[in-house]
Amino acid sequence: MVRKINLKIEVIVHATEDYQKISDCLFDMFEIESNEITKKEFLGHFGNPILMLHIQMKNGRAEELIKKLISTISQDNIKSLLADIEERISDSTLYLRFSKQNFVKKTLTFQEKDPVRIIIFTPIYIKKNIVKTYKNLLESNCNFLT
Numbered sequence: 471m472v473r474k475i476n477l478k479i480e481v482i483v484h485a486t487e488d489y490q491k492i493s494d495c496l497f498d499m500f501e502i503e504s505n506e507i508t509k510k511e512f513l514g515h516f517g518n519p520i521l522m523l524h525i526q527m528k529n530g531r532a533e534e535l536i537k538k539l540i541s542t543i544s545q546d547n548i549k550s551l552l553a554d555i556e557e558r559i560s561d562s563t564l565y566l567r568f569s570k571q572n573f574v575k576k577t578l579t580f581q582e583k584d585p586v587r588i589i590i591f592t593p594i595y596i597k598k599n600i601v602k603t604y605k606n607l608l609e610s611n612c613n614f615l616t
Contacts, residue, residue, distance in 0.1 A: 473607070477532035478589040481570065483521040485514070491574050492523065499576055500538050532590075533611070539566075539588065540611045543578045548612055551580070555608075556601055564590040564604050 479496070483489050489509075496502040508524040527535050540548065551558070551566075558565050567585035568578045592607065594600050 473529070473533065473592055475529055475532040475536070475607075476591045477527045477535055478587075479523075479525040480587040480589070481523040482584070483523060485518045485520070487570075489521055489523075492570075495574050495576060496525070499542060499573075500535050502535075536590065536607065537611045539578070540608060542576075547578070547580060548608070552605055552608060555604055559600055559604060562591065562594045562600055566590070 479500075479502075481492055483492055493504050493507065496507065497504070502525055506525055508526075510522045510524070512520045512522060514520045543551070555564070566588040567580060567582050568588070569581035570584055570586050572579045572581075573586045590604070590607075592603065594603050
């Protein structure tokens with residue numbers, strides 16, 4: 471069943487980092503084409519160029535990406551995510567942050583500093599169901615838990 475899901479991926483690419491490597495990894499891991507990536511350029515504090523990448527997916531495409539995401543995360547990290555999922559939810563939105571350095575190696579490990587951010591939102595109208603809804607969403611896309 472396709473749910474109403476909005477998924478965003480955000481990545482900050484600094485002048486010392488290779489945009490093409492990140493773009494290639496987005497395609498290799500999640501089949502995200504370069505034309506699906508919105509790029510915004512900014513100047514850093516010292517005038518250095520910074521590129522902000524945004525990808526937005528909805529409904530079926532977002533759920534496909536969640537399946538690919540879950541299949542890429544190690545079983546231990548999935549179990550850890552499910553155990554502390556409440557800490558990653560704010561205002562009915564699930565926030566996942568992965569190491570950018572490991573991402574370019576096509577590995578997903580949780581990291582708060584300089585991350586690849588994945589933001590998942592699905593409408594939840596009863597506050598007490600927020601955690602349960604996101605656990606079900608992740609578990610339903612996780613082969614080893616079923």
